[in-house]
Amino acid sequence: MPDTNDPAAARPDRHQEITARALVWPVSLLGITQIIAWGSLFYSIAVLAPAMAASLDVSTTLVFGAFSLSLAASGLAAPAVGRAIDSQGGYKVLAVGSLLSALSLATIALADNPALFLAGWVLAGVAMAANLYDASFPALSQFSGQHYRPALTALTLLGGLASTVFWPLAWMLEETHGWRVALGLFALMHLLICLPIHYFGLPRPKAVTPTGGTRSESDRNVAGGPAFIWLATAFTLAAFVVSGTAAHGVGALKASGLDPATAILAVALIGPMQVVGRILEFAVARGVAPTRVGIASFSVMLIAMLLLSQAGLSAWLAFGFACAYGLSNGVMSIVRGTVPAELFGRDGYGALMGRLAQPAFFAKALAPVLLAAMIADGEEYRSMAWLMTALAALALTAYLVALVCHRKHKRSMDQG
Numbered sequence: 467m468p469d470t471n472d473p474a475a476a477r478p479d480r481h482q483e484i485t486a487r488a489l490v491w492p493v494s495l496l497g498i499t500q501i502i503a504w505g506s507l508f509y510s511i512a513v514l515a516p517a518m519a520a521s522l523d524v525s526t527t528l529v530f531g532a533f534s535l536s537l538a539a540s541g542l543a544a545p546a547v548g549r550a551i552d553s554q555g556g557y558k559v560l561a562v563g564s565l566l567s568a569l570s571l572a573t574i575a576l577a578d579n580p581a582l583f584l585a586g587w588v589l590a591g592v593a594m595a596a597n598l599y600d601a602s603f604p605a606l607s608q609f610s611g612q613h614y615r616p617a618l619t620a621l622t623l624l625g626g627l628a629s630t631v632f633w634p635l636a637w638m639l640e641e642t643h644g645w646r647v648a649l650g651l652f653a654l655m656h657l658l659i660c661l662p663i664h665y666f667g668l669p670r671p672k673a674v675t676p677t678g679g680t681r682s683e684s685d686r687n688v689a690g691g692p693a694f695i696w697l698a699t700a701f702t703l704a705a706f707v708v709s710g711t712a713a714h715g716v717g718a719l720k721a722s723g724l725d726p727a728t729a730i731l732a733v734a735l736i737g738p739m740q741v742v743g744r745i746l747e748f749a750v751a752r753g754v755a756p757t758r759v760g761i762a763s764f765s766v767m768l769i770a771m772l773l774l775s776q777a778g779l780s781a782w783l784a785f786g787f788a789c790a791y792g793l794s795n796g797v798m799s800i801v802r803g804t805v806p807a808e809l810f811g812r813d814g815y816g817a818l819m820g821r822l823a824q825p826a827f828f829a830k831a832l833a834p835v836l837l838a839a840m841i842a843d844g845e846e847y848r849s850m851a852w853l854m855t856a857l858a859a860l861a862l863t864a865y866l867v868a869l870v871c872h873r874k875h876k877r878s879m880d881q882g
Contacts, residue, residue, distance in 0.1 A: 497624025505632025539591025541827030548820020556605020563596030608671035696868035722778030739792025
């Protein structure tokens, strides 16, 4: 059934119509490539970083600094990648992304000095822009038609398995063969699995949108106006909160007075709760307008940060933080793909997503570093928690303002 709450789904269309049943196979294939892309490019460094640092005789700070540099490179590349998806087709851009992923991972694996190591991660950042959700969502949009929202939710459910698969896989490969072999095998996965899936396994879009788009004048104005700016602000602040909490949440819980075992147990709930959030969106909230789901997601994120600031009072507050943060983060991935489509339509969607992704990538890159400087010797974790609470409140406010601006613009267009 079409999503009657998604105006973009009802637009006639430049998007190839496809039945829900026919989408199962391509979405499943795209989900496999998302597991590999997220797992190899984003998650594996958490396991492999110590071995990388020891092999190259550098600090782990430099290793994670290289990863932050890759996220910044993703931000720089995201708008161009989005425009390419519109003009060339998502399947082609994802295929190129697979080649770049293989090349970047191979470069990192072969690096024998810090300069080549950094260069490999910069290239990996470009590959991320052409491989992860901000590229796969508009690519999915080009062939999913009126079933875009449930297809996107199903895709994020599969992508959410990346850390579950790749953390133990990276650990096992590093223990038995070393980190270079691990990355070499990951590079082969992109060449032998992701590349053919992206180029041969995904349906071709019925039409692609030339750069500059064919949106209505109304949609173009909204996408370049206050509603877009406030929405980009909301997603950027949320990205900062998510990235900073992922990097320093465990430390904050430990510094709150909880014993380390309780802190680790609480954090272990985040991953499963992300999956629960996406299942709830798919099974329960699919009849709710995406903008309303967004309000819930931003609100729960604010609640999570408030619980983090008070976690030292009770272990239950720490568990509540982990559950709320996991739920919000899981649904936020879906909101980032569905709300822009509802507000601005899906013609020229790749360029739109690229523009939204750019500041968010920068926020992800900066958050761990800036918060680490703020925390210093570990005495300022409570201040960090209050800062994250304030930023989450600002993100929710910016999101609500974006919705108000959009409604005002539509009302003025209808009256004019």
